[in-house]
Amino acid sequence: xxxxxxxxxxxxxxxxxxxxxxxxxxxxxxxxxxxxxxxxxxxxxxxxxxxxxxxxxxxxxxxxxxxxxxxxxxxxxxxxxxxxxxxxxxxxxxxxxxxxxxxxxxxxxxxxxxxxxxxxxxxxxxxxxxxxxxxxxxxxxxxxxxxxxxxxxxxxxxxxxxxxxxxxxxxxxxxxxxxxxxxxxxxxxxxxxxxxxxxxxxxxxxxxxxxxxxxxxxxxxxxxxxxxxxxxxxxxxxxxxxxxxxxxxxxxxxxxxxxxxxxxxxxxxxxxxxxxxxxxxxxxxxxxxxxxxxxxxxxxxxxxxxxxxxxxxxxxxxxxxxxxxxxxxxxxxxxxxxxxxxxxxxxxxxxxxxxxxxxxxxxxxxxxxxxxxxxxxxxx
Numbered sequence: 001x002x003x004x005x006x007x008x009x010x011x012x013x014x015x016x017x018x019x020x021x022x023x024x025x026x027x028x029x030x031x032x033x034x035x036x037x038x039x040x041x042x043x044x045x046x047x048x049x050x051x052x053x054x055x056x057x058x059x060x061x062x063x064x065x066x067x068x069x070x071x072x073x074x075x076x077x078x079x080x081x082x083x084x085x086x087x088x089x090x091x092x093x094x095x096x097x098x099x100x101x102x103x104x105x106x107x108x109x110x111x112x113x114x115x116x117x118x119x120x121x122x123x124x125x126x127x128x129x130x131x132x133x134x135x136x137x138x139x140x141x142x143x144x145x146x147x148x149x150x151x152x153x154x155x156x157x158x159x160x161x162x163x164x165x166x167x168x169x170x171x172x173x174x175x176x177x178x179x180x181x182x183x184x185x186x187x188x189x190x191x192x193x194x195x196x197x198x199x200x201x202x203x204x205x206x207x208x209x210x211x212x213x214x215x216x217x218x219x220x221x222x223x224x225x226x227x228x229x230x231x232x233x234x235x236x237x238x239x240x241x242x243x244x245x246x247x248x249x250x251x252x253x254x255x256x257x258x259x260x261x262x263x264x265x266x267x268x269x270x271x272x273x274x275x276x277x278x279x280x281x282x283x284x285x286x287x288x289x290x291x292x293x294x295x296x297x298x299x300x301x302x303x304x305x306x307x308x309x310x311x312x313x314x315x316x317x318x319x320x321x322x323x324x325x326x327x328x329x330x331x332x333x334x335x336x337x338x339x340x341x342x343x344x345x346x347x348x349x350x351x352x353x354x355x356x357x358x359x360x361x362x363x364x365x366x367x368x369x370x371x372x373x374x375x376x377x378x379x380x
Contacts, residue, residue, distance in 0.1 A: 001062065006124050007073065008061045014054055014080075014117040021110030023050075024088065026095050029102045030160060030346050036108055037095070046087045053080040054114075057121060070129040074139065077122030082146045084114055089150050092158035104160035106348055119143055133373040137366060160348040161355075168352070171337065176356065178332035182323045183316065183364070185255050190262035190315060195308075197263065198270020199296065208271070215264040223322055226257045227329045254331035258322060262315040269311020273304025306372045313368030320361045324353070 002008055022036030039047055057080055060073040092105045126139040150156050157166070165172060201208040218226075234256075235248030246252040277300050285299045301308075327335025334353040341349030 003063060003065050003069075004061050004073075004124075007057070007121060010117050010121045010124070011054075011058050011061065014057070014114055014121075017110045017113040017117065018050060018054060021113060022108030023110045023114075024091060024095065025106045025108050027104045027106070027160075030104050030164075030348060031344075034104065034106060037091075038108075039110065042087070042091060046091060049083040049087050050080075053083045056080075057118075060125075065128070067129060070125045074122050074125035074129065077118050077125060078143060078146065080118045081115065081122075081143065084111070084118065085146050085150055085156075089155040089158070092156065094158075096158035104163070104348070105158055106160045133370050137370055140366070161351055164346070164348045164352045168337070168349075172352065172356075175332060175334050175337055175353070178336075179320070179323055179334050179357075179360065182251070182254060182258065182326060182331060182333055183319050183360075185251075186258040186262055186319045186323075187312065187316060189255065189259045190266055191312070193259065194263050194266035195270060198267040198308075199274065201267060202271045202274040211267065212264075215267065218260050219264050223257065223261070223325045224328065226260070227253055227326065230256055231329065249330040251331050253329055254323070254326035258319050258326070261322060262319060265314040265318070266308075266311045269308050269314075270304070273307030273311075274300055276307065277303045306376045309368055309372040309375065313365060313372070316364040316368060317361050320357060320364060324357055 018039050021038070023039045023042070024037045025034030026037060027034035039050060053076060057073070057076045060069050060076070063069050063072075088107070088111055095103070095105045097103050122143045123140065126136050129139070130136060151162075156162050197211060201211050221229075230253040231248040233248075234246055234253055238247045281299060281303070282295060285295045290298070323331070323333050324335035324338060327333055327339055334357050337353030338350055341347070341351075341353060
């Protein structure tokens with residue numbers, strides 16, 4: 001009898017991905033479409049390394065749902081990832097040939113989908129196994145360990161994606177720092193502006209009535225349009241006052257636009273956090289002689305911090321994604337790699353820019369979620 005319908009659904013999809021989708025694609029060079037290579041065309045050893053752990057993952061579907069079963073489910077998910085990516089590394093080196101060869105080997109749809117499904121199966125086991133945020137993060141990191149080990153050891157160097165990285169390592173490193181700079185700059189500036197605006201909106205309904213409609217309108221403006229609208233006024237300012245060091249393109253308009261987009265979720269989270277502070281707590285603080293400033297800094301903001309961190313989490317993830325578009329106005333970051341790949345019709349170059357953005361968004365989301373849960377735990 002089926003005990004875990006979620007895992008059963010994931011397993012069925014995993015079986016379909018491995019049986020019907022290509023695991024790898026091989027192309028003569030980086031610009032032509034590749035030929036799909038399904039799992040059944042590989043050697044028997046490669047098939048066994050992938051299929052045996054995947055088949056074993058079906059066992060926890062029909063066993064009693066307890067902590068031991070969840071541990072086995074998690075371990076089998078990790079084992080399936082090890083087998084899958086071990087075969088990918090092995091076969092990509094065989095198919096790519098010599099290092100000077102123009103042949104490109106890329107991940108097929110089966111590899112991407114199977115990896116995602118194994119991660120979801122492991123994540124489902126972790127969610128059932130523990131409610132502690134720190135343990136969930138630790139187990140989540142271990143799910144990525146097989147890929148990290150293979151990547152750091154150079155075993156995946158046969159993949160076209162890694163060849164693109166080797167050819168543009170300096171560009172990639174610069175893009176990483178530019179993207180992080182846009183993210184940190186946006187978070188700092190939006191926090192400096194959003195916190196006082198949120199407090200003012202929570203204290204005065206008149207402020208709220210004027211502020212939120214304005215921020216809502218800003219959110220409706222497409223990012224490319226907002227970047228374009230900022231070019232002319234900033235270029236005019238640079239001509240009037242060159243000593244400001246700003247220009248109509250580059251980091252300045254990108255930061256301004258990203259901060260404007262960040263204000264709405266941040267201000268709303270500050271207002272929501274302050275409104276959920278119990279009135280009795282505020283009255284008690286006032287009763288012991290605290291001033292309004294002391295009540296805000298020592299009572300209200302600490303109690304509202306988990307909600308504010310949730311707003312910052314939204315801002316951070318949003319900024320990581322929107323910073324890609326900022327490359328169109330010369331702000332750099334991973335968006336520059338993405339658009340370069342699009343212009344040259346090189347899919348692997350596009351992925352070289354997209355995958356770090358996804359990874360950075362996941363890391364940022366996890367960190368803010370962890371900080372919010374830790375603060376909530378300490379407060380209790």
